[in-house]
Amino acid sequence: MDTPPLMNRLTAEAVGTFGFFFLGFSGIAAFVDQPGSITSGGIAAGFGGGLALMIFAFGHISGGHYNPAVTLGLAVGGKFPMAEVGPYWVAQMVGGVVAAVVARIVYTGAAADQLVNTPAVGKGNALVLEFVATFLFVLVIFTVATDAAAPWKGVLAPVAIGGFIFVAATVIGPATGGSFNPARSLAPAIVQLKLTDVWIYLLAPLAGGALAGYARPLLFPAAEPQAPSA
Secondary structure (H helix, E strand, O other), X not given: OOOOOHHHHHHHHHHHHHHHHHHHHHHHHHHXXXXXXXXXXXXXXXXXXXXXXXXXXHHHHHOOOOOHHHHHHHHHOOOOOHHHHHHHHHHXXXXXXXXXXXXXHHOOHHHHHHOOOOOOOOHHHHXXXXXXXXXXXXXXXXXXXXXXXXXXXXXXXXHHHHHHHHHHHHHOHHHHOOOOOHHHHHHHHHHHOOOOOHHHHHHHHHHHHHHHHHHHHHHOOOOOXXXXXX
16 A cells, blocks of 8 residues: 555644544543542543554554654664654644643643643652553554564554553553653643653653664564475
8 A cells, every 4th residue: 555645644643643642631631520430440541542543543544653752663663764753753742732732721720730741659760660661562563563474463453552551551650640652741741831750751752662663673583584394
């Protein structure tokens, strides 16, 4: 299938990022504004399910990254043009900021404040947790979305990718806020002007994604031709 024009892909990436973030942000808002209506598991489901649905919707156009760390990791791993990393990051941030602005308008100020990631553990611990989770996340993406040797390549990619975010947000979210995505953290931090801890959520996911890209050739070597058996 021919690759869609870059502008089409950037538009899909911005809209998909908006949908992914807004669904997740709405879960946080429900938790804050309507106590008892949703649990922390519901918030994780909002982000994980929102990501899966937006990949189903637009993944065939843009690849469904919706995350600067994913874009960087795929580029480092040779599965995405390095020259298009910058434009994808801009599209992701546009979608993310619009989602944060809309959430700020339609939900309470208290809910909007809770969209900003802050660690519940030491900053060094949060850095490590976000790094490890993003590293594993991008490895999952390499397998389910790019590895022709995987029997589930492509077909189950949205489910596996969204499922990872659901699981990681459930088990790591209480410690770090469960970002694993620079745009997810930076967008509401900009809108709410709360940038104190945002460096954690920029540095750790980008480093984790890049390391996954470097590790890809070691963990998923290209298939070598097999000599015919005697």
